[in-house]
Structures are given as structure tokens and as C-alpha cells.
Amino acid sequence: MRINKNYFITSHIAYILNRYGAEDAVISPGSRNIPLISALVRNPGIRCRSVIDERANAFFGLGLAKATGKPVIITCTSGTAVAEFFPAVIEAFKTTQPLIILSADRPNYLRSSGANQTINQENIYGNYVLSFTDTEVYSVEFSLSSLEKFFSDLILEIHNPLRMRSGPVHINLQFEKPLEPDTFDYETDFEENQVKDFIDNYIAYLKAEEYDNGRSSELIETQFFFAGISYKNSDKEKELIKSLLSKEIAVSADIGSPARTIAHNHIAEFTEIILDHYPDLANEVSSVCQLNSAPVNIKTLALVEESDTLQLINDKGQNLSPLKIPHSIFDFNNNFVFRLSESRGLAGVITEADKVVRETLSDFLNDPVNSSELTFYQKLISGISQGESLFTGNSLTVRDINKFISFRGKDIRVYLNRGVSGIDGLIATSSGIAEAEKKPVILILGDLSFYYDLNSLYLLKERNIPLKIVIVNNRGGEIFEYLPVRNVDDIFGEYVRTKPDFNFRAMTEAFGIPHFAFDSDSDHDLNSALVHDQSGPAVFELNIQREKSAAVRKNLRALLGEKLAPLRHKL
Numbered sequence: 001m002r003i004n005k006n007y008f009i010t011s012h013i014a015y016i017l018n019r020y021g022a023e024d025a026v027i028s029p030g031s032r033n034i035p036l037i038s039a040l041v042r043n044p045g046i047r048c049r050s051v052i053d054e055r056a057n058a059f060f061g062l063g064l065a066k067a068t069g070k071p072v073i074i075t076c077t078s079g080t081a082v083a084e085f086f087p088a089v090i091e092a093f094k095t096t097q098p099l100i101i102l103s104a105d106r107p108n109y110l111r112s113s114g115a116n117q118t119i120n121q122e123n124i125y126g127n128y129v130l131s132f133t134d135t136e137v138y139s140v141e142f143s144l145s146s147l148e149k150f151f152s153d154l155i156l157e158i159h160n161p162l163r164m165r166s167g168p169v170h171i172n173l174q175f176e177k178p179l180e181p182d183t184f185d186y187e188t189d190f191e192e193n194q195v196k197d198f199i200d201n202y203i204a205y206l207k208a209e210e211y212d213n214g215r216s217s218e219l220i221e222t223q224f225f226f227a228g229i230s231y232k233n234s235d236k237e238k239e240l241i242k243s244l245l246s247k248e249i250a251v252s253a254d255i256g257s258p259a260r261t262i263a264h265n266h267i268a269e270f271t272e273i274i275l276d277h278y279p280d281l282a283n284e285v286s287s288v289c290q291l292n293s294a295p296v297n298i299k300t301l302a303l304v305e306e307s308d309t310l311q312l313i314n315d316k317g318q319n320l321s322p323l324k325i326p327h328s329i330f331d332f333n334n335n336f337v338f339r340l341s342e343s344r345g346l347a348g349v350i351t352e353a354d355k356v357v358r359e360t361l362s363d364f365l366n367d368p369v370n371s372s373e374l375t376f377y378q379k380l381i382s383g384i385s386q387g388e389s390l391f392t393g394n395s396l397t398v399r400d401i402n403k404f405i406s407f408r409g410k411d412i413r414v415y416l417n418r419g420v421s422g423i424d425g426l427i428a429t430s431s432g433i434a435e436a437e438k439k440p441v442i443l444i445l446g447d448l449s450f451y452y453d454l455n456s457l458y459l460l461k462e463r464n465i466p467l468k469i470v471i472v473n474n475r476g477g478e479i480f481e482y483l484p485v486r487n488v489d490d491i492f493g494e495y496v497r498t499k500p501d502f503n504f505r506a507m508t509e510a511f512g513i514p515h516f517a518f519d520s521d522s523d524h525d526l527n528s529a530l531v532h533d534q535s536g537p538a539v540f541e542l543n544i545q546r547e548k549s550a551a552v553r554k555n556l557r558a559l560l561g562e563k564l565a566p567l568r569h570k571l
């Protein structure tokens with residue numbers, strides 16, 4: 001059989017990855033990765049997409065992985081291209097997403113020799129990948145037995161990270177020329193199906209080796225349960241939350257947790273506001289059970305950190321930041337039995353306060369007098385259709401929505417990049433989600449975050465992805481207004497908050513995407529525009545009237561204090 005050696009190796013790697021569930025690949029252009037591009041494009045089980053810019057590529061792949069729950073392959077050429085993947089690789093690691101990075105490289109004898117587009121790509125992502133394999137493709141011996149050894153070693157590097165854990169895997173492939181798949185440079189004395197049969201048998205053998213260690217029961221005693229962002233959204237997690245609800249345990253639900261959308265009296269959505277008005281409540285809580293990620297807001301985070309907290313993590317999510325070291329990782333195959341430990345009626349008090357907050361917020365935020373970004377969020381979430389998805393950007397957006405908006409009874413999925421809370425790559429990640437879900441996704445993000453990922457607008461337009469982007473334009477990093485640095489005059493304005501004057505209309509229209517602008521203090525019809533325009537991408541700019549917004553927040557805080565005051569004796 002006449003082959004091109006590079007292509008022979010890469011096409012079998014694509015075959016293996018497909019056997020491990022990878023059905024999507026995102027390709028950035030280059031020359032050294034031609035063997036990889038050819039193998040992915042010619043594999044009938046893999047859907048390929050071209051994304052020119054590697055930073056967007058990797059975040060887009062991350063979005064595909066988040067939405068499909070399956071491994072996604074991303075590939076690029078050698079040099080700085082590999083480094084452009086890094087931010088998304090970190091986010092994938094921290095949110096346990098199976099991104100498979102196939103980077104092309106030049107032969108390692110060219111490293112440190114001044115050769116063009118050659119850097120040291122060895123373990124470039126350090127601790128942010130579950131495995132790294134460096135392969136000198138050009139020195140693989142093409143006998144059947146050597147190839148069997150080569151592929152079995154490679155399969156082992158993939159098997160454990162993808163089956164036992166979940167997170168990024170990096171395979172670096174060093175190629176010599178010829179790179180083109182149909183330029184034959186070798187004649188084998190075996191047939192292709194002999195190699196494929198070996199691969200199939202070896203994978204089947206490894207999968208059979210995985211044993212089920214049975215179900216045992218885990219007794220967890222706690223006063224308070226905190227449900228954090230879930231990056232897997234597994235049925236098992238939902239089941240676990242439902243089993244809690246039959247007990248008198250209060251469940252504080254963060255944005256992005258499946259608990260947040262369940263309509264049940266024991267689920268508290270507004271713990272941050274309650275703690276804000278009754279800081280002493282934190283002293284009443286001595287034991288907490290936390291599911292998945294840590295709280296988004298600092299008040300609940302402090303409560304969790306200062307309690308005797310046990311962290312419950314799906315065993316495939318071991319890369320989630322541990323709350324305390326060592327943290328407890330539970331096998332989700334087990335049955336969990338929850339028991340309420342001594343709580344002096346904590347659940348009753350929290351859920352009563354939560355109800356008061358919910359009703360107060362609903363009246364306040366539905367009143368046009370209080371028009372602001374908060375009323376916009378309220379309208380948006382209450383008007384969003386069942387089954388739709390929302391992506392909330394980082395910074396103030398996620399904090400506001402988490403703090404003030406109810407998701408109760410809403411069958412919607414909320415996505416976030418809270419692994420490391422970067423303000424980069426948010427457009428690309430949510431584009432990947434919309435592409436995978438094949439339906440409109442709404443992304444809400446700040447103006448700096450939008451600017452960071454401007455490049456990805458091209459990808460949206462080119463693929464006609466139905467992403468509806470809402471820019472919360474407060475002209476700079478508004479979050480910093482809430483930090484003590486606000487008062488450090490010589491650095492704050494220019495170097496921390498920044499006050500850019502972006503022309504978002506021109507930027508958006510330059511990519512051929514429609515742009516609509518609204519003022520936050522008017523009784524805007526942004527929501528109806530968002531809902532009605534369902535095809536293709538669109539950008540909606542919400543111009544924040546900062547003085548009005550500050551006044552609305554102040555009034556709301558006073559009102560909440562007033563409404564919660566009668567409960568003080570119970571809290």
C-alpha cells in the first residue's frame with residue numbers, strides 16, 4: 001500500500017479520536033498542519049469548521065464542547081498559533097471540558113536553531129492539560145508491530161483523560177515534509193485494515209477494563225446546601241438536588257446551577273441579598289455542602305469558606321477549583337443520603353426571606369419608573385422561551401443577574417466561562433454553543449468584553465450563527481467602581497476603569513452584522529427586538545445611563561432593607 005507517512009499517522013489519530021466520541025473539529029489554517037487538516041476533513045465522522053484566528057478557534061471549540069458534552073478537536077500550525085489557544089485551554093481545564101489540541105510542529109532538531117516559525121511547544125500548556133504527548137511522526141518506524149506500539153501508547157494518553165476525567169488533552173505532532181496527503185513517500189507491507197483492527201480491539205479492551213465499583217451509600221449531614229455553577233449539567237446532579245428538596249435543607253442556588261431553575265420553596269435564589277442585609281446570618285451556618293463550583297458572589301463565598309464545608313464534585317470534574325485542599329470528590333455513581341444537622345430553623349428563615357426578596361424585586365423591576373439594565377435583565381429572563389440558552393459574560397453582568405434576577409421555573413440553560421472568569425473569548429464561546437445547539441443563544445456582556453473578542457464577529461457572520469449579543473455599554477470596566485481602588489485617584493480612571501469611546505455601530509457593521517442601540521433609562525423595546533429577530537447574528541447595544549442606574553440601585557437597596565426588616569427578629 002502506498003502512503004504518505006504523515007497522513008497515515010494523522011488519519012489514524014482522527015479515527016481514534018472519533019472512536020472516543022469526537023465529532024467536531026475546528027481548523028485554523030497553516031502549512032505544517034496540512035497532515036492534520038487533511039485527516040480531519042477526510043474523516044466522514046468528523047464535522048470540520050474553519051476558524052482563521054486561533055484564539056477564536058479554541059474558544060469556539062470550547063463552546064461546542066460545552067453544548068455537546070463531547071470531545072472537540074482543535075488544530076493549528078506551529079509557532080505562536082499554538083500559544084493563541086492558551087486562554088481557552090485554561091478555561092477548558094478549569095471547567096472540565098474535553099478539548100483535544102492537535103498542534104503541528106517542526107522536527108525537534110530545529111528547536112533553538114533559529115528555524116522559522118519554530119518554538120518549543122513541548123508541554124506548552126503546562127498543568128492546564130490532563131495529558132501531553134510529543135510525537136516525532138517522522139521517526140515512527142512503519143512496521144506493523146511498531147505502529148501497534150505507537151498507537152497503543154497514544155490511545156493510553158487519550159483514554160485516561162477522556163474516560164476517567166474530563167479536560168483538555170494536547171498532542172503535538174512533529175512533521176517533516178512532504179506534508180500533502182496524496183504525496184506518497186512510503187510503500188507498506190501491510191494493509192490499512194490491519195492497523196484499524198488493532199486500534200478497534202485495543203480500545204474495546206481498555207473500555208472493558210473499566211470496572212464498575214458498585215454503588216454505595218454516602219451519608220452527608222449538613223445545615224445548608226450550596227449549588228454552584230455546573231459545567232456538565234448532568235441528570236445525576238439534577239437528581240441529587242431533587243433528593244435534597246424532600247428534606248428540610250435550604251438550597252442556595254447560584255446562576256448556572258440546575259437548582260436555580262427548579263421551582264421549589266426550599267431553593268433560595270437571593271442569598272447574596274439576604275446576607276447583605278443580615279450579615280449575622282452567616283454565623284448561624286456552621287456546616288455547608290457545596291455542589292460543584294464556588295459561589296459567584298463574595299458574601300456567599302465567605303460564608304462557605306468560613307464554614308465546615310464539604311465539596312461535592314462529580315468525579316469527572318476533578319479540575320474544578322477546590323474550595324479547600326484537600327477537597328472531597330465523590331463518585332457520582334453512589335447514592336447520596338442527606339440529613340439535616342442541627343439548624344435552628346435556618347431553612348425556614350432563608351426561604352421566607354428569599355420569598356420577600358423575590359416579590360420585592362418582581363414589583364420593583366417590572367415598574368418602568370426603574371428602567372435600567374436591571375429592568376432589562378428582568379424582562380429578558382422572564383420573556384425568554386423555554387429551552388433557550390443564555391450566556392452571561394463576566395464582570396458586573398454575571399454579578400447583577402445572579403444577584404437580582406429570578407430563574408425560577410425557567411427551563412433554560414445558562415452558560416458561563418467562570419473557570420477563570422476571563423473577559424476574553426466570550427463571543428467565540430457562545431458562538432460555538434449556538435452553532436452546536438442550532439438555535440438562537442443570547443449573550444450579555446460588558447463593552448470591554450465585547451471589544452476583546454471583536455475578531456470573532458467575522459466567524460459569526462461567515463457561519464450565520466444566530467447569536468444575539470447584548471453589549472451592556474457603561475464605557476469601561478464598571479465593576480471597578482465597586483472596589484476600594486475607586487478612590488485611588490491617580491490610577492483609577494485611566495489605568496483601571498478605563499473610559500474607552502468605542503463606536504460599536506461602526507465596528508459591528510464593518511463585519512456586516514446589524515446593530516441596534518437602546519438607552520437603558522428609556523422603556524426600551526430591546527426585548528421585543530431580541531425575540532423577533534431570530535435569524536443570523538445581531539448586536540444590541542444597551543447604553544447605560546449611569547446616574548439613573550446608580551439611583552435605581554440605591555432605591556432598590558433601601559426598599560429591600562425595608563421589606564426585610566420585619567424578619568429581623570427571626571434572622
Ligand SMILES: Cc1ncc(C[n+]2csc(CCOP(=O)(O)OP(=O)(O)O)c2C)c(N)n1
Nearest residue numbers: 395396422423446447448449476477478479
Ligand atoms: C482577559 C482578562 N483581562 C482582564 C481581566 C480583568 N477584568 C475583570 S473585569 C474587567 C472589566 C470588564 O469590563 P466590561 O466588560 O466592560 O464589564 P463591566 O465591568 O462594565 O461589567 C477586567 C479588565 C479579565 N477578567 N480577563
